[in-house]
Every structure is written in structure tokens, then in C-alpha cells.
Amino acid sequence: MATQNTKTLARLMMAPSVLLLLVWMIVPLAMTLWFSFQNYNLLNPANVSFTGFFNYEYFYTDPAFFQSIWNTLVIVGGVLLITVVGGIAIALLLDQPIFGQGIVRILVISPFFVMPPVAALIWKNMIMHPGYGVLADIAKFFGLRPVDWFAQYPLFSIVVIVAWQWLPFATLILLTALQSLDGEQKEAAEMDGANFFNRFIYLVLPHLARAITVVILIQTIFLLGVYAEILVTTNGGPGYASTNLAFLIYRTALLGYDVGGASAGGIIAVVLANIVAFFLMRAVGKNLDR
Amino acid sequence: MGSITLRQVSKVFGEAKVIPSIDLEINDGEFVVFVGPSGCGKSTLLRLIAGLEDVSGGQILIDGKDVTHAAPAERGLAMVFQSYALYPHMSVRKNIAFPLKMAKMEQSAIDKKVEAAARVLNLTDYLERRPSQLSGGQRQRVAIGRAIVREPSAFLFDEPLSNLDAALRGTMRLEISDLHHQLKTTMVYVTHDQVEAMTMADKIVVLNRGNIEQVGSPLDLYKSPRNLFVAGFIGSPKMNFIDGAYAQSRSARTAGIRPEHLGLSKDSGTWRGTVKVAEHLGADTFLHLDVDGIGPITARCDGEFGAYHGDTVYMTPDESKLHRFDDKGLAIRG
Numbered sequence: 001m002a003t004q005n006t007k008t009l010a011r012l013m014m015a016p017s018v019l020l021l022l023v024w025m026i027v028p029l030a031m032t033l034w035f036s037f038q039n040y041n042l043l044n045p046a047n048v049s050f051t052g053f054f055n056y057e058y059f060y061t062d063p064a065f066f067q068s069i070w071n072t073l074v075i076v077g078g079v080l081l082i083t084v085v086g087g088i089a090i091a092l093l094l095d096q097p098i099f100g101q102g103i104v105r106i107l108v109i110s111p112f113f114v115m116p117p118v119a120a121l122i123w124k125n126m127i128m129h130p131g132y133g134v135l136a137d138i139a140k141f142f143g144l145r146p147v148d149w150f151a152q153y154p155l156f157s158i159v160v161i162v163a164w165q166w167l168p169f170a171t172l173i174l175l176t177a178l179q180s181l182d183g184e185q186k187e188a189a190e191m192d193g194a195n196f197f198n199r200f201i202y203l204v205l206p207h208l209a210r211a212i213t214v215v216i217l218i219q220t221i222f223l224l225g226v227y228a229e230i231l232v233t234t235n236g237g238p239g240y241a242s243t244n245l246a247f248l249i250y251r252t253a254l255l256g257y258d259v260g261g262a263s264a265g266g267i268i269a270v271v272l273a274n275i276v277a278f279f280l281m282r283a284v285g286k287n288l289d290r
Numbered sequence: 291m292g293s294i295t296l297r298q299v300s301k302v303f304g305e306a307k308v309i310p311s312i313d314l315e316i317n318d319g320e321f322v323v324f325v326g327p328s329g330c331g332k333s334t335l336l337r338l339i340a341g342l343e344d345v346s347g348g349q350i351l352i353d354g355k356d357v358t359h360a361a362p363a364e365r366g367l368a369m370v371f372q373s374y375a376l377y378p379h380m381s382v383r384k385n386i387a388f389p390l391k392m393a394k395m396e397q398s399a400i401d402k403k404v405e406a407a408a409r410v411l412n413l414t415d416y417l418e419r420r421p422s423q424l425s426g427g428q429r430q431r432v433a434i435g436r437a438i439v440r441e442p443s444a445f446l447f448d449e450p451l452s453n454l455d456a457a458l459r460g461t462m463r464l465e466i467s468d469l470h471h472q473l474k475t476t477m478v479y480v481t482h483d484q485v486e487a488m489t490m491a492d493k494i495v496v497l498n499r500g501n502i503e504q505v506g507s508p509l510d511l512y513k514s515p516r517n518l519f520v521a522g523f524i525g526s527p528k529m530n531f532i533d534g535a536y537a538q539s540r541s542a543r544t545a546g547i548r549p550e551h552l553g554l555s556k557d558s559g560t561w562r563g564t565v566k567v568a569e570h571l572g573a574d575t576f577l578h579l580d581v582d583g584i585g586p587i588t589a590r591c592d593g594e595f596g597a598y599h600g601d602t603v604y605m606t607p608d609e610s611k612l613h614r615f616d617d618k619g620l621a622i623r624g
Contacts, residue, residue: 187342188375192389192436193363202388206379 029270035263042257055264064240064248069272071155072244076223076276078159079166080216086163087170087215088208092200094171095178112168116228123161124150124233154234154242161229166222170215177211178204213287220280224273245269291353292443292476293318294339299348301334301500308334309500311348316444316478316493321470324480325487325523326497332480333448335497339478340369340446353443363392368437369446372453374429376421376436382408383417386435393440407435410472427458434469444476451486463489484524488512496520518619521546527576527588529613536584542614542622549576549590551611556597559604563587565597579603 039051059065094105111119127134128149136146149157181204189199227246230236236243236251243251249269253262294316301309309331316322324332337343339350341362350358357365368389376385383404390400408414411431421429430450437445447466451459467490470477481487487494488508496503496511496519504516508524515521521529529546537545553559554577563579566586570593577589577597589605597603614622 182373182375184371184373184375185377187362188369188371188436189377189388190342191340191362191367191369192440193392194388198392202380203377206377209379 032263032266035259036267038260038263040258040260040263042259051260055260056268058261059252059264059268062248064243067240068243068245068248071240071242072224072246072272073276074155075159075162075226075244076220078156079163079223080219082159082163083166083170083219084212084215086167087174088212090167090171091174091178092204094175108171109168111165112172114165116165117232119165120161120229120232123157123164128157150234151238154238158226158229158233158242161233162223162226165229166219169219173211173215174208177208181207209287213284216284217280220276224269224276245272291318293353294444294476294478295349295351295354296335296339297349297351299335299338299350300346301331301338301343302346307500309338312500312502314495314502314505316476319474319476321467321477321479321490321492322495323487323491323493324478324495324497325482325484326503327523328482330497331500332482332497334500336369336446336448336478336480340367341365366443367446368440368442368444369448370430370433370437370450372449374421374433374450374453376429376432378421381418381420382413382424382432382435385421385432386413386439389436389440403439404435407439410438410469411435426454427462430454430462431465434466438469438473442475444478447477447479449480449482451481452483459486466490485526488524494524496523498523514621514623515613516621518544518546518615521613521615521621527590530587532584532587534584537614540612540614543617544615544619546613546615547607548611549588551608552587552589553606553608554589554591554595554597555604555606556602557604559606561587561605561607563603563605565599565601565603568598577603579605581605 036055037050037052038048039054040048090108094101094108098104114122125133130136130146130148130151133146133149135149139146147153185203186199189203194202225246226244227250230242230244230247231250234242236247240248245265246269249262249265252258252265256262294314296312296314299309299312299314300307312335324335326332334343338345341357341360341364345358348358349356352365352367377388380388386404386407387400390403395403404417405414408417411434413428413431413435416424416428416432421432424432433450450466451462454462463486466477466479470490479486479490491508493505494508494511495505498519503523504511504520511520511524515524518531522531525548527549529548530552532545532547533543537543561581561584563581563584565577566580567578569576569578573593575591575593575595575597577591579587579589581587587605589603591597616622
């Protein structure tokens with residue numbers, strides 16, 4: 001991009017895609033905003049009228065509202081914790097030279113290719129089911145009473161399933177970062193008398209900081225909207241115990257046919273996502289500029 | 291104290307015998323340079339001494355103590371790596387302090403040692419910077435600083451100057467030599483550059499294919515190389531090797547004469563040759579000649595000699611400085 005000429009040309013060439021992206025983003029957002037101020041129910045679609053902030057008030061006073069926000073944060077936080085810690089641990093193991101390294105790596109990555117509803121169904125019926133799940137069999141083997149995961153620990157179960165799906169992603173990113181660590185630095189630390197633990201704390205972890213940041217930011221984007229796993233397992237219950245904001249919006253829109261209320265919920269979700277993004281960037285964003 | 295003894299040390303990587311068997315004695319306070327072409331096993335040998343590689347056989351003794359199976363940190367050695375291997379997220383101060391911190395030294399004592407090392411290496415103004423904000427020479431000094439604060443019994447240098455430009459390399463060469471005179475600690479230095487070896491070493495170890503070709507002081511190696519390999523490796527420009535009738539007349543398979551031991555003249559001499567390329571360095575001129583009945587010869591002459599491409603030049607080898615080698619490539623003495 002050296003001359004004025006190429007700059008202008010570049011802008012011209014980029015304009016269509018920028019425009020498309022802008023429209024793609026602005027139109028749905030504007031429509032959602034518009035609907036959120038309308039009294040618009042699919043059971044009575046002819047009767048649409050302006051209601052001001054009623055939809056927001058209605059959504060806000062929903063007894064499930066605060067719980068759903070809390071649940072959203074628990075899912076994001078819990079999955080991030082498990083995937084980052086577990087991802088670092090698995091990446092450290094995979095970085096060692098072992099027999100059958102290629103196959104092991106493919107096996108570790110594979111959960112990422114299983115689509116969320118399928119993964120959730122497998123967990124629901126084959127692993128966590130109190131009657132014929134693997135965990136129930138293990139419990140019975142030790143003479144314990146099988147746990148009915150989705151009834152007793154619904155939110156925890158969701159977190160485990162989602163974490164299982166995202167662990168390969170975190171592992172993959174962290175493994176590549178780990179492999180870019182200079183071998184001579186490790187040797188220098190070894191000569192300097194740092195044991196494995198110290199090498200991890202003072203050398204490996206700072207080296208991974210940027211990769212961890214990327215993992216956290218990308219995963220947060222997707223984890224704020226976890227939905228399929230909830231739908232096929234607990235359906236948000238028992239009560240509202242495993243309902244997050246995305247699922248609450250779905251409930252309002254497609255079970256309550258309340259487009260206006262759901263739109264208000266959507267806008268609230270956007271605001272919440274921006275608040276999370278703000279704090280996240282303050283917390284870990286500085287790792288990105290180096 | 292820092293004497294290092296290698297007894298029949300060998301190293302095998304899978305099928306490849308990188309180092310068949312090496313015996314070597316490094317005395318306390320000596321500056322020893324391992325030199326050889328790439329792949330000769332010099333870096334592997336250094337890493338064996340450091341403990342970064344396990345020996346396949348033999349013994350390594352430091353100050354008479356068997357450390358063959360000791361961990362790198364337990365050997366009391368410090369190493370400076372080719373890439374400097376500084377910790378990028380730590381300031382210069384923290385980099386230098388790292389080994390002391392790992393040794394669980396008190397913070398006040400650490401500060402004192404770091405300041406002292408920084409003074410010796412002219413790094414005082416840079417202590418709070420990150421390695422990425424330093425120049426190549428400064429990074430090199432930080433790496434050395436990290437080594438000297440540990441007060442090791444010996445320093446190991448693995449091609450430390452090969453990432454620097456020519457001018458800086460000359461300066462750092464002097465600084466490392468100077469440091470050796472100050473500290474009087476054993477230093478083992480690996481390089482492929484025979485100039486570094488000649489200028490810095492007390493003792494040069496010439497390695498080739500994992501074997502020691504010759505051990506000796508720089509001038510020993512220059513004056514009486516034990517075989518063709520050492521003769522060709524030490525000295526720049528390289529020694530001329532002459533086979534055939536001329537060598538036979540001196541009862542040798544190969545005769546060797548250094549470029550600086552050829553007397554040049556424009557009108558008479560033993561050999562007559564044509565200048566192919568003349569490299570004028572100012573003080574010296576290197577002439578690459580095609581000599582009748584002998585072949586290509588390199589000669590070194592005074593910068594004022596004034597010979598150019600295509601000129602005819604006569605030269606007379608200094609017979610007292612002639613090296614003779616037998617069928618096995620070993621030097622014939624006497």
C-alpha cells in the first residue's frame with residue numbers, strides 16, 4: 001500500500017465486502033431493536049402496536065431472568081476454566097514424543113468435529129443416563145447409587161458436555177503455541193537450575209499467554225450462546241436451573257410466540273455480551289499487543 | 291576451580307555414531323576452543339559436557355568429580371547459547387537474576403550481584419528493558435551476564451557470535467577475551483570460525499567427524515599441523531596443497547605451503563603463474579593464481595605489490611616453511 005493510487009484502489013476493491021458485512025450486521029440488529037419496542041405476538045399477528053419499554057420490563061421481571069444471566073456466566077466461566085486448564089495439561093502431554101503421536105492427536109481433536117446436538121445426545125443417553133449410562137455402570141460397580149445427572153446437577157452436566165466439545169479447540173491452539181517455544185530457552189532454564197514446575201511457571205505459561213487469550217476470547221463468543229446442548233438434554237430445567245439467556249430467548253420466542261419480548265431479550269443479550277467483552281478485554285486484552 | 295576431564299566419551303544418535311570416543315583434559319582457567327566444520331560433533335560435545343545430552347559411554351569429570359549422570363544444574367557450569375535464549379517476557383534484570391532466584395538466594399543478595407554483573411557488562415542503563423528492545427550485542431551481553439552471576443566453575447559458549455554482524459563480532463570477541471582475563475574462569479567455546487579459534491584460545495581442539503584431529507595452542511597448530519585436515523582448516527587463506535612431481539621430489543605424497551610463505555616477484559622465481567583473481571584488502575592482497583605444472587595456488591602478498599587479473603607473477607616457496615604429508619595424510623616431521 002505504498003502510493004495514493006493503490007490505497008484508493010484497495011478501498012474500492014474492499015468496499016463491496018465491507019458494505020455486505022455492514023448490511024448483514026445492521027439489518028438484523030435494527031429489526032430486533034424495532035421489534036423489541038413492539039407488541040408483537042405470533043398468536044395474534046394482526047394486532048401489532050408500539051409499546052415502549054414494556055417488553056423490556058416484562059423480560060426483566062420474568063422470574064427466570066436473573067437466573068438465566070447467572071447461568072450464562074456460570075456456563076462461560078466453567079467451560080473456560082475446564083478447557084484452559086485441561087487444554088494446557090493435554091497440550092503438555094501431547095508435546096512429549098510418544099508412540100503413535102499422530103493417531104493420538106487425531107483422537108484428541110475429534111470431539112470438535114461432532115456436532116453439538118449429537119454430542120449432547122450421546123452424553124445424555126450413553127454416558128450420564130441414570131439407567132444405562134457409563135457413569136451409572138461405574139457407580140454400580142463400586143456399589144454406589146447412580147447419579148441422575150440432569151436432574152440433580154443440570155447446570156454442571158451442561159458445563160461438562162460443552163467443555164468436552166471445546167477442549168480439543170483449546171488443546172489445539174495451546175499445543176501449537178507450545179511447539180513454538182524455543183528449545184534453547186528450555187535448555188537455558190534447565191542450566192539455570194529451574195525444575196519442571198519452575199520452567200512451567202516462568203517460561204511456558206508466559207509464552208502461552210497470548211494463545212490462552214485467544215482461546216478465552218474466541219470461546220467466550222460461542223459460549224455466550226450455548227443452546228443446542230440445553231435443548232436436547234435438560235430443556236432448560238428442572239425449573240429454570242439450566243436455562244441461560246439464549247435458551248430463555250428461545251423459550252419466549254418459540255414457546256411463548258412473543259416476538260417482541262424475545263427481541264427485547266436479544267437486545268439485553270447483546271448488551272450483556274458487550275459488558276463481558278469489555279471486562280474480558282481489560283483483563284486479558286493486553287496479552288494480544290506485543 | 292574448573293577442570294574438566296573427558297574419558298572415552300561417546301555419543302550415538304540411533305544408528306549415527308556422532309562421537310566415537312574422545313579423551314580430553316581441560317585445565318582450570320584455560321580458554322579452550324572446539325573448532326571444526328559443521329556436523330563435526332563440536333556442539334554435541336559441548337552439550338554432553340553441559341549435561342543437556344546423555345553420554346552413550348565414558349565418563350565426564352569436573353574438578354575430579356564424576357558428573358556423568360548429574361543434571362545440568364548440578365554441574366556448576368553456565369552456558370551461553372547461539373540464540374542467546376533470553377526469556378522474552380522478563381526484563382534484563384529478571385533474566386540475569388533468574389538462576390539466582392532458582393537457587394533461592396535472598397533478594398538483596400540477588401540485587402547486588404545483578405548490579406555488579408551489569409556494571410561489568412555495561413548493561414546498567416538497560417536493566418529494565420525487555421530483550422526485544424536490545425540490539426544483538428546487548429542481548430549477547432545479557433546472556434553472558436546470566437552466566438556470570440552464577441559464578442560457575444566453567445563457562446560454555448555455543449557459537450555465541452554467529453548471529454552478529456562482522457564488526458560486532460570483532461568487538462564481542464575482544465570483550466569475551468577480556469572477560470576471561472578478568473574472571474580467570476575456565477571457558478569452553480565452540481565455533482566453526484577458525485579466526486575466532488585462533489584469536490581467543492589458549493588451547494584449540496580441532497574436531498572432524500567426532501574425532502579429535504589435534505589439540506594444541508593456536509601457534510602450534512599453525513606451525514606444525516598433525517595432518518592434512520588441520521593444515522587445511524587452520525590459517526586463512528587456506529594452505530596450498532600440491533600433489534604430484536613437486537611433492538615427490540620432496541619425498542612426500544602431498545606438499546603444503548601457506549599463502550604467506552610464498553615469495554613473490556614480477557621477474558624471476560621457481561614457479562610462474564597467471565593471476566586469476568586479485569583480492570585487494572588494503573594492507574594485504576590475496577592472489578589466486580594458475581601456476582604452470584602445479585595448478586591453482588593462493589598467495590598472499592603486500593598490498594603495494596600491484597598485480598591484477600591476467601598479470602604474470604613468479605613465486606618462490608620458502609622451503610623451511612614447507613609442510614610434507616604422507617599417504618595417510620599425516621605430517622612428516624623433520
